[in-house]
Amino acid sequence: MTPVSYFPHKNDEMYVDDIAISDIAKQVKTPFYCYSSAAIEASFQDYQQAFSAQDTLICYAVKANSNQAVLATLAKLGSGADVVSMGEIRRAIAAGIPPNKIVYSGVAKTQDEIHYALSLGILQFNVESEPELELISKVASSLNTTAAIAFRINPDVCAQTHEKISTGKAENKFGIPISKAQLAYKKAAALPGIKVQGVDVHIGSQLTSLAPFAEAYQRIAELVTALRADGHDISVIDVGGGLGITYRDEVIPSKQAYADIVNAQLGQLNCKIIIEPGRSLLGNAGILVASVVFVKEGEERQFLLLDAGMNDLIRPSMYDAYHQIFAVNKAKKSLKTYDVVGPVCETGDTFAKARQVHESNAGDLIAIMSCGAYGAVMSSNYNTRMLAPEVMVKGSKFAIVKKRPSYEEIINQDIIPSWL
Ligand SMILES: Cc1ncc(COP(=O)(O)O)c(C=O)c1O
Ligand SMILES: N[C@@H](CCCC[NH3+])C(=O)O
Numbered sequence: 001m002t003p004v005s006y007f008p009h010k011n012d013e014m015y016v017d018d019i020a021i022s023d024i025a026k027q028v029k030t031p032f033y034c035y036s037s038a039a040i041e042a043s044f045q046d047y048q049q050a051f052s053a054q055d056t057l058i059c060y061a062v063k064a065n066s067n068q069a070v071l072a073t074l075a076k077l078g079s080g081a082d083v084v085s086m087g088e089i090r091r092a093i094a095a096g097i098p099p100n101k102i103v104y105s106g107v108a109k110t111q112d113e114i115h116y117a118l119s120l121g122i123l124q125f126n127v128e129s130e131p132e133l134e135l136i137s138k139v140a141s142s143l144n145t146t147a148a149i150a151f152r153i154n155p156d157v158c159a160q161t162h163e164k165i166s167t168g169k170a171e172n173k174f175g176i177p178i179s180k181a182q183l184a185y186k187k188a189a190a191l192p193g194i195k196v197q198g199v200d201v202h203i204g205s206q207l208t209s210l211a212p213f214a215e216a217y218q219r220i221a222e223l224v225t226a227l228r229a230d231g232h233d234i235s236v237i238d239v240g241g242g243l244g245i246t247y248r249d250e251v252i253p254s255k256q257a258y259a260d261i262v263n264a265q266l267g268q269l270n271c272k273i274i275i276e277p278g279r280s281l282l283g284n285a286g287i288l289v290a291s292v293v294f295v296k297e298g299e300e301r302q303f304l305l306l307d308a309g310m311n312d313l314i315r316p317s318m319y320d321a322y323h324q325i326f327a328v329n330k331a332k333k334s335l336k337t338y339d340v341v342g343p344v345c346e347t348g349d350t351f352a353k354a355r356q357v358h359e360s361n362a363g364d365l366i367a368i369m370s371c372g373a374y375g376a377v378m379s380s381n382y383n384t385r386m387l388a389p390e391v392m393v394k395g396s397k398f399a400i401v402k403k404r405p406s407y408e409e410i411i412n413q414d415i416i417p418s419w420l
Contacts, residue, residue, distance in 0.1 A: 006039040007287055007367065012331035014367055018396040021289055021328045025365055028391055028400060030291040031308035033376045035065075035401070037073055037394040039285035040372075044077045047277060050259035056273040057123075059103050061241045062088040064278030064373035065286070069392045069401035071095030074281070080123070082241070082276035086113045093120070103238060103274060105152065105202070107173060108132075114139045118147055124274070125149045126200040126238060128175060133188055140193030150198030150238055151176050151184055155219040159204030159212045159242065162319050168203025168216060175201070181223055185232055196232050198271070199224055202240025205279060210253045210261050213242070217265035224269050237266055238274040245283040247370045248322045255280070279373040286372025288313050288388070289328070292364045293343065301339050304360055309342025310349040311382040313368060313375050317348035325351060328365035330358035340366070344383050376402070381410060 007016050014021045016036050024034060047058050059080035062071065066088060071081070072095040080101030081092035092102055099120040106113070107128050114136050117125065127133050127149050140147040154175035159166045167174045176184050188196050203216045217239060224234050239262055244252050262273060290308035297303075315321035325340055327333065335356040342349040351368060360366065379387050390402035 006036040006285065007369065009326070009330065012329060014326065014328045016287075016393045019393055019398055021367060022365060024391055024393075024398055025289060025291075025328075028389060029404070030289055030365065031306070031312050031388045032289050033286055033371060033388055033390040033402075034289055035067075035070065035282075035286040035372055035390065035392045037392055040070065040073050040282065041077065043281045043285060044074060044079060046255045047275065047281070048077075050255040051262075051273070051275065054259070054263055054267065054273050056275060057101060059101065059238075059274050059276050060281055061276045061278030062092055063377065065282045065375070066091050066377055067390055067392075067401055068095050069390075069399070070282065071097065073392075080274075082278075086116055089113075089117060089120070089122075099123070103200075103276070105200070105276070109135075111135060111139060114147075115143070118143055118145055121145075123148065124198060124200075124236065124238070126152045127188075128152050130176075130184060130187065133184070133191065133194070137191040137193045146193055146195045148195045148197045149188060150196075150200040150236060151181060151188070152200045152202065153178050153181055153220060153223060155201055155203065155216045157203050157212050157216040157219070159207050160209055161204045161206050161242075161244070164319055165206060166204040168201070168212075178219060178223060182226060182230060185227055185230065189232060197234070198236030198238060198274075199227070199234060200238035200240070200274075202238075202276065203242060205242050206244040207242045208244045208250050208252055210257060213239075213258065214261050214265060217262060221265050221269060224266075224271070234269075235271055236274060237269065237271045238276065239266070241276040241278050241280070243277060243280040245279055245370060245373075248324065252280075282372040283374075284370050284372060286370075286375060288368040288371040288375060290366050290368065292360050292362050292366060294362055295360065298339075301354070302336065304338040304340045304357065304366065306340065306342055306351070306366060308368070308388065309344040309383070309385060310346065311344060311380045311385050312342070312388045313351070313371055314378050314380075315374060316351050317346070318378075323351065323371065324369040325355055325357055326367045326369065327358035327360050328367050333358040333360075335359070344385070384410065386410070
């Protein structure tokens with residue numbers, strides 16, 4: 001999927017499926033997120049097809065986009081969920097994903113969260129540390145139940161991605177060092193309330209090359225062989241997520257090529273495979289639509305001042321991330337060079353510097369591409385700006401799938417104490 005394929009310009013007007021973005025904007029005030037149901041479905045089916053030769057469960061990484069409409073779309077297609085908090089478990093269940101398709105990752109699971117997940121009977125805990133293992137054992141024993149676990153293994157592999165989203169190096173906080181894995185499994189097997197069933201790994205996000213996956217999975221294969229020799233019954237391998245998307249011009253290996261790597265490294269072990277894709281399912285299925293509030297002439301630059309800001313989409317300021325930016329209507333306009341910025345009181349509130357965009361004026365619509373993953377979910381009320389609503393399109397219809405709250409709803413969350 002290229003970034004623009006589900007949001008093409010037809011006759012200079014941007015569409016999503018059969019609807020012009022400008023028609024949605026007549027009914028939904030900008031800024032808003034817009035998702036294509038067809039894009040989500042196609043991406044999921046690509047994964048299903050790619051992994052059809054292997055016994056695989058797709059557990060969508062809910063953190064990428066946890067909108068109920070998104071989760072319900074995926075649930076209907078048979079997706080499971082990879083969750084990292086009580087909130088994500090609740091969201092997955094509410095959208096119709098059954099507990100027996102839920103794997104629970106998360107670096108510091110609390111007692112309450114573990115209790116809740118155990119009471120539901122989830123498929124697997126991906127355990128991040130020995131103290132966590134002990135807590136799961138304690139809670140499971142108190143409930144007279146058994147927790148099926150995999151350890152998340154830190155294979156010490158460089159994912160060749162942004163350092164803030166790289167998770168598989170020894171210096172990262174994630175997982176059990178591979179050198180200590182056999183001891184950890186030995187301990188787990190001896191604890192009450194614990195059933196050792198698998199091995200889990202996730203080395204990072206927005207990977208553009210398959211080589212780090214291959215390296216990590218090779219180490220996991222060796223570990224599984226060693227664990228079996230130690231007497232453990234390993235029947236599940238969770239290979240994590242991390243396959244990247246095209247934001248600009250990155251050439252991303254196909255889902256089939258990724259599946260082939262998984263099969264080549266792990267296929268001979270006859271394990272059930274769990275995959276946890278997030279970005280590669282949702283990233284290019286969504287955009288952020290904003291309006292130009294003003295065009296401002298600086299001394300050296302021209303600024304397109306948008307009504308969307310870093311509170312709506314933090315990726316550019318947080319990771320210097322590149323997102324394509326288009327005028328929604330580019331009829332009879334030439335390209336101009338702008339700094340595209342938001343209204344927030346920080347210089348970092350910049351979506352793009354010196355970017356060519358079709359000439360735009362106050363009131364014109366702008367589309368920021370590739371915002372389906374890690375967009376709305378990372379937004380905030382900073383500067384007391386309202387969270388952007390979310391819209392989902394299917395064919396020629398659309399629905400508001402998250403409404404914009406009122407100012408009262410936000411302000412009334414705070415409580416002025418009685419002494420004031
Ligand atoms: C444990 C785990 N699984 C899956 C994912 C999903 O990653 P991505 O969105 O890159 O596919 C993440 C996030 O990087 C993660 O931390
Ligand atoms: N939030 C990151 C991805 C984090 C992946 C989570 N493990 C991004 O926007 O690229």
